[in-house]
Amino acid sequence: MRAAVCPAYGPPEVVEVRKMPEPESGAVRVRVVAAAVNFPDVLLVAGRYQVRVPPPFVVGSEFAGVVAAAGGGFAAGERVTGTGITGAFAELVRADPTALRRIPDGLPFDVAAAAGVAHGTAYHALRAVARVGAGDRVIVLGAGGGVGLAAVQLATALGAEVTAVASTPEKRAAARAGGAAATVDPKGDLRAALRTVLPDGAQAVIDPVGGELAEPALRALARGGRYVTIGFASGVIPRIPLNLVLIKGIQVLGFQFGDLDPDLYRRHRTELAALLADGTVRPHIGARYPLAETPAALRLVADGRAVGKVLIEP
Numbered sequence: 001m002r003a004a005v006c007p008a009y010g011p012p013e014v015v016e017v018r019k020m021p022e023p024e025s026g027a028v029r030v031r032v033v034a035a036a037v038n039f040p041d042v043l044l045v046a047g048r049y050q051v052r053v054p055p056p057f058v059v060g061s062e063f064a065g066v067v068a069a070a071g072g073g074f075a076a077g078e079r080v081t082g083t084g085i086t087g088a089f090a091e092l093v094r095a096d097p098t099a100l101r102r103i104p105d106g107l108p109f110d111v112a113a114a115a116g117v118a119h120g121t122a123y124h125a126l127r128a129v130a131r132v133g134a135g136d137r138v139i140v141l142g143a144g145g146g147v148g149l150a151a152v153q154l155a156t157a158l159g160a161e162v163t164a165v166a167s168t169p170e171k172r173a174a175a176r177a178g179g180a181a182a183t184v185d186p187k188g189d190l191r192a193a194l195r196t197v198l199p200d201g202a203q204a205v206i207d208p209v210g211g212e213l214a215e216p217a218l219r220a221l222a223r224g225g226r227y228v229t230i231g232f233a234s235g236v237i238p239r240i241p242l243n244l245v246l247i248k249g250i251q252v253l254g255f256q257f258g259d260l261d262p263d264l265y266r267r268h269r270t271e272l273a274a275l276l277a278d279g280t281v282r283p284h285i286g287a288r289y290p291l292a293e294t295p296a297a298l299r300l301v302a303d304g305r306a307v308g309k310v311l312i313e314p
Contacts, residue, residue: 001020001021001023001077001090001091001194002017002018002019002091002291002314003017003018003020003022003089003090004016004017004018004058004060004090004291004295005018005056005057005058005059005292005311006044006057006058006059006185007055007056008055008056009045009047009055010046010047011045011299011302012042012267012295012296012298012302013295013301014045014058014215014295014298015045015294015295015298017090017094017291017292017294018059019041023028023087023093024093024094025092027071027072027094027096027097028071028072028074028094028095029067029068029092029093029098030063030066030067030080030087030092030093030095030100030197030208031067031068031091031306032088032090032093033109033110033113034063034064034065034066034110034112034113034311034312034313035060035062035063035064035088035089035113035301035311035313035314036062036063036088036113036114036116036117036172036206037297037298037301037312038062038118038301038307038311039145039231039301039302040061040143041059042298042302043063044057044086045059045060046087053085057087058087058088058089058090059086059088059089059251060086060087060088060089060093060312061079061083061084061085061086061088061214061254062082062088062113062117062228063081063082063083063088063093063113063115064079064081064082064112064116064144065079065081065093065109066080066089066151067079067080068079068092071097071260072100073097074100076163077101078102079103079109079112079118080095080100080102080103080209081100081101082095082099082114083099083116083117084099085249089291089294089314090314091314092104092186093289098236099245100123102241104276104277106277107188107276109290110285110313111282111283112309113275113311114285114308114309115150115276115281115283116310117146117282118146118149118150119150119153119154119272119276120257120269120272121147121208121255121257122147122148122150122151122154122206122257123150123154123271123272124260124265124269125135125151125228125230126138126151126154126155126158126204126206126256127158127268128255128260128261128264128265128268128311129226129228129253130204130228131204132155132158132203132204132225132265133158133161134157134158134159135143135159135205136155136159136160136161136202136204137160137161137198137201137202137203137204137209137222138157138162138163138203138205138206139153139162139194139198139202139206139221140153140159140162140163140164140165140206141165141186141205141206141207141213141217142165142207142208142209142212142213142233143162143164143165143166143171143172143175143180143183144164144166144170144171144174144175144233144307144308145171145173145208145233145304145306145307145308146210146306146309146310147211147230147231148164148166148175148208149171149174149175149178149283149284149307149308151206151277152164152178152242152281153178153179153281153284154272154275154281155206156170156179156180156188157179157275157280157281157310161181162175162179162180162181162182163180163181163183163184163194163197163202164180164182164183164184165183165184165185165186165190165213165217166184166185166186166196167185167186167187170307171307174284174307176227176283176307182197184220186213190217191216191220193213193219194216194259195220196279199223200222201220201222201224202221202225203222203226204221204225204227205217205218205221205225205226205227205228206228206229207227207229207230208230208231208233209231209232209233209234210228210229210231210232210234210236210237210238211234211235211236212234212236212238213234213238214229215238216257218240218244218250218303219244220280221248222248223248223250224248224249225248225251225259226250227251227253228251228253228254228255229252229253229254229255232256232300237307240252241300253278256284274292283309284307284308285309285310285311286306286307286308286309286310287306287309287310287311288310288311288312288313289311289312290313290314291313291314294312297311297312298308
C-alpha cells in the first residue's frame with residue numbers, strides 16, 4: 001500500500017509518500033476513502049506536539065472508509081470513521097475498534113472524515129465547557145479554520161449569536177455562510193472592533209488560536225462570561241491579566257476530551273451525530289488533495305491558510 005511517512009522530524013516537506021507493507025491483522029483494517037488534516041498532525045511531524053511519536057511513522061489522525069476484513073465487532077464492508085494519533089494518511093489503516101464509529105446512512109465519507117475531530121471538539125467545548133445556549137453571544141477566534149468554523153456553525157445551530165474573528169476575506173465569508181451574525185478582521189484594534197459589535201459583551205469565547213488575540217477577546221466578555229481555550233494554533237501561549245478575571249467574574253476554562261464525563265460525552269456525541277445526519281450542520285471542506293500531495297496539504301494547514309477542513313483522498 002501507499003502511505004505518507006514522516007521519516008524524521010521537520011517541516012511538512014519532510015513527509016514522503018512511499019510503498020509500505022499492509023498493516024498487520026489483529027485489529028480492524030480500514031480502506032481509507034478520506035482523511036482529514038488536523039493541526040496536531042503538523043506538530044507531530046515537527047516533533048513539537050505534547051506527545052512525541054518516534055519516526056518513522058505514518059502521518060494522519062482522522063479518517064473515514066470501509067472495513068476491509070471482519071474484526072473487532074465490525075463486518076467487512078461497513079462504513080466507519082475513526083481517529084488515532086497516527087496512520088490515517090494511507091490506503092489502509094489499522095484501527096483500534098474502540099476508536100471506530102459506524103457512519104450513519106446517507107452521510108458521505110468526506111463529511112464523516114471532516115466532522116470528527118473539529119466538530120467534536122467544537123461541540124463538546126460549546127456544550128460541556130462554555131455552556132452555550134439560545135440567545136448567548138459567542139466570540140469565535142480563528143473562525144475560518146477547522147475547529148473555529150465548526151464552532152461558528154454549531155453555536156449558530158444552538159441558537160447563539162456568533163461574532164467570528166477571522167484573518168482573511170475568504171475566511172470571513174465562510175464564517176458568514178456558516179451562520180455568523182458578524183465578522184471581525186483581527187488586524188488593527190481588535191478590542192475596539194469587538195466593543196463596537198458587542199457593546200454589552202459576550203457570554204463566551206471559543207479560542208483555538210491563542211496569541212495576541214486572547215486578551216482583547218477576554219476583555220470583550222460580559223460579567224460572568226466563560227473563556228474556553230482549545231489550543232494555540234498561533235504558536236504563542238498568551239499571558240492573561242488576572243485582574244480582568246477577578247473584576248469581571250470571568251471563568252477561564254480549558255477543553256480536553258479526556259476531561260469530559262463519559263455519559264455527557266456520549267450524549268453530546270449523539271446530539272452532534274443527529275445535527276450532521278439531518279444536514280443542520282455540514283463541515284466546510286476548503287481543499288482536497290491526493291495522497292501524493294500530503295506535504296502540500298500539511299503546509300496549507302501549517303501556514304494557517306486553510307479555510308475549514310483539508311482532506312486527503314487516497
